[in-house]
Amino acid sequence: MQSRNAGGDDVLLDVLDLETHFYGEDGVVPALGGISFQIRSGETLGVVGESGCGKSVTALSILRLLPKLSAKTVGGEIRFRGRDLLKLSEPEMRLIRGDRIAMIFQEPMTSLNPVHTVGDQIAEAVQIHTKASRSEAMARAQEMLRLVRIADPERRVNNYPYEMSGGMRQRVMIAMALACTPELLIADEPTTALDVTIQAQILRLILELKQRMGTAVMLITHDLGVVAETCQRAVVMYAGRIVEQATVRDLFARPTHPYTQGLMRSAPDPRRGRQRRLPEIPGIVPSLREPIAGCSFAPRCPYAISICHEKTPSLRDVGPDHAAACWRSEEVVGA
Amino acid sequence: MVAYIIRRFVSAITVMVMVGVFIFLLLRLSPGDPAAVIAGDSAPPELIAGIRQQLGLGDPLPIQFVLWAKSILSGNFGTSIFTGRPVLQLVLQRLEPTISLSVLTIIFSSATGIAFGTLAAWRAGALVDRALSAFAALAFSVPVFVVGYLLIYCFAISKHWLPVQGYEPVEHGLATWFAHLILPTVTLGLGYIALIARITRASMLEVLAEDYMRTAAAKGASSFSMLFHHALKNAGVPILTVIGLGFAYLISGVVITETVFNIPGVGRLTVDAINNRDYPVIQGVLILASGLYVMINLVVDLSYTLIDPRIRY
C-alpha cells in the first residue's frame, strides 16, 4: 500500500477511499471507485485526466454539491482540518462552502446569475459568512474586483454578467470565490472555456492571489502543461480511480503509469516547437456502466499482460512521495 | 426600448380594434333588428326608430362602425334598457366589490401558486410534488360554482365560521369587508392557483438545473435564498406571463363567483342583464373587460424588463 504522508498538522484536506455513484436510467455507475489523496496547506495540487474520468465529480463530492437525485457519495471520508465533511449536517456544510472551501467552475458564461449584478453576487458571499452590512459587503466586492484586475471596479460592480466578456466573468468568479479568503480553492478547469490568450492571464491571477492569501488550490485540468507550470504535486485520474500521484518534478521525470506516459506523449511540448502530429492513446475511455475486470486501462495499455485483465492494481509506492497503480510499474518506468 | 414600447402599444391597439370590430359585428350580424335589441322587448316603435337613426343603420357598415367606435371612445356605452341609465355609470357604481374581489384573488393566487410551484420543483418527484400535482389537476377541473357551494356548505352552513354570502363595503370596517371576501377569494383563486403553480414548477425546474444555481450553493447560500433570491427571478417571465393570460379566466370566474356569493359587483350586473335581456349592458361589460385584459397584458409585457435585465428591446 501507498504510505500515507503523516505530515500531521499541515494536511488541509485528507480524502480517503472516496466512492461516489451515479444513478441513471440504466443502472448504477460508480463514478469514483474509492480514491485517496491529500492537499497540504498552501500547496497547489493538480488533478489531471481526460474528460469523464471523475475529476469534477471529485470536486463536487468534496463540497457535497452533487445533483441530489442522481448522485450520491456512498463511502469514504473527506477530512478537512481533521473533520469529516461527509458527517456534517447540511447547515454545518453551508458554513464551510464559500468561506473555508470555495470553488470556481468551468463555464463562466453560465455560472453567474444573469439577473443580479456582479457586485451583488460577490457581496452575497461576504454577507453569508460575515456579519458585514450590505455597504461593507459591497465595498469588499469592489475591492475584490480591483484585486482580480478588473478596470474601473466602481462602475463594474453594478454591471450584470451579460455586460461582461468571458474572461471578465471568470475574474468575477475568482473574486467571488476568494472574497472570504478560503483555505482551499477548488478550480475546475477554470480556463478551458476561455480564449487561449486569456487562459494564461487567468491562471497567473489565480496563482498570484493564492500566494497572497495563503490559499491551497486544487486545480482540475486536462492539460499537463498547466500542471507543470503551476502545481507542486499532481494526481492522475483514469476511469474514476487515481492511477498515479507524485510531486510534479517526479511525475515528469519518471512517469510510472502507462496512462501518464501516454498523456505526456500526446501533450504538445512548447520546448520542441510545433510538432507534426501528436501521438494519441489508442482506444477510448471505458464505459463505467459495465463492471471492469482488472485494470481499467488494460484494454488501451501497450504493457498489458494477463494479470492486468484479471486483478485491479492498487496504488503502490514507487518512490518517495510517488505512487502508481500498475502491476508492471518497474518495467514501465524503465521504458 | 422606446421603439419597443411604441410597437407594443400599436399591437395592443390593433387587438382592441379587432375586439371592437367583433363586438360591433356581433350585434349587426345577429338575426333581428339591432335597434330593437338595443331598445328592448317592449319598446314603442318611435323609440326603435330613434335608435335606428342614432346608430345610422341606414348607412354602410364601415360608417356605422366609425360612428359606434366614436361614441365608445367618448365614454358613451349606451343606455341600459332596464334602468334607463348610462351603462358606464352602472358599471362604475358596481366597481368596488369587483375590484376588491379581483385584487385579493390575484394577490392570494399569485403568492400561493408561486409558493406551491416552487415547493413542487424543489422537491420534484417527492410526495409533496405528487400531492401538489394532484391538487392542481383537481383545482383545475372543479367548476368555480361547485367549489363555491362546497366551501359555503363546509365553512358557512355546517360551521358558522364565515358569512354565507353578501358583500360589505370597506367603509363598514376592514374586518367585515375581509370576512365577506375570504370564501369568494378562495373559490375564484383555486383554478388560478393551479395554473400559476404548474407554470412555476416547470419554469423553476429548468432554472434549478442551471450552472449559476450550483455557484450559489458553492457560496454557502441557504435553500431559501437559492429558491427565492437566485431562482425565482430567473423563472419569473413565464410566471408573469401566465398571471396576465390567466386574467381572462379570472374575469369569467368573477361573473360566476359574484352570483354564487351574491356580491353586487359588475358580474352580478352582467347576470341581471342576461335575465332582463339588457343587451347594452352586456356589450358595455364585454368591451370594458376585453380592454382591461389587453391593457393588463400590455403592462405584463412591459414589466419583463424589471425582472430580467437581459431583456432590452
Next chain:
Amino acid sequence: MTLVSAPTEAVPISVLRTIKLPRLAKRHPLVFASGGFVLLLILLALAAPLYAGDPLNVDPFKRLQPPTSEFWFGCDNLGRDVFARTVFGAQISLMVGLISTATAALAGLLIGIISGYNRRLDNIIMRIMDGLMSIPTILLAIALVSLTRGGVGILIVAITIPQIPSVARLVRSVVLSVRERPYVEAALCGGARLPKVLWRHILPSTIPPLMVQSANVCASAILVEAGLSFLGAGVSPEIPSWGNMISSSRIYLATAPLTVFAPGICLALTILAVNLLGDGLRDLFDPRSKRRG
C-alpha cells in the same frame, strides 16, 4: 380558454397505430383510466332511459325529500328525481361538449392550415384570433346567447367560437414547423401538388397535438356550458342540465345539499377525467413533457 399547453412539435402518426390496449393500460394507466371513465360516462348517459326514472315528473309531496332506495339522490324543490336528472343532465353536458369540440377542432384545423400556409392571410387571421382571445370566454358566450332567442344550436356556436383560436394557433405552429422539414420541401420540389402534400405530410403531423388540445377544449366547453346554464344563459331551464340543476337548487343548499352536490360532483369528475385524458395523451405523444411537468 385553454390553460394546458399541448405539444407543438410534430409527432409521427405511427404512434397511434402501435397502441395496443393491454400495453396502454400498463404504460399509460392515466390515459387508460381517464379514457375508460369518459367512455363509461358516455354509455351511462346514452342508456339513461333504460335504468333511470323520469327526470321531468313533478311530485309536490316528495319536495326536497332526502335520499331513499327509490330516489338515490333524493328529490329537488319540485319533487323531481335528482338521480334521474343528473343522469339525463350528463346527456346535455357531453353532447354540447363533444359537438363543440368537434366543431372547434375542425374549424381550428382549417384556419390553422390556411394560416400556416399563406403568409398574407396569416397576418390577418392571427390578428383576428388575437382579438377573439382577448374577449373573456364566458362573456363572449353570454353576449352571443343573449342576442338571439337561445336554443341548443346557438349555445353550441357560442361555446365553440371562443375555443377556435387556441386550436388554430396550435395547428398553425405545427404546419409552420413541418413545412420546413426536408421531406416536405422535397415533395414540393419534386412537383407534388400542394393539396396532396397537405393531405399526405402535414395533416398527419397535426393529429397528435390536435387530440391533446381537443381534450383541453372539451373540458373547457363542458365547463362553459355548465357555467352558462348556471348563469341562466344556457339551455332552457326546463331541460335537466347540470348547470341548470345547480342554479335552481342553490337556495336549498342548507336543507338539501345533495340537490346541488350530485350534479356538481358529476360535473367536476367529468371535467377532471377529460383533463387527465389530455394530460395523459400529451405524455403519450411527447414523453419529455412528463419530466418537464
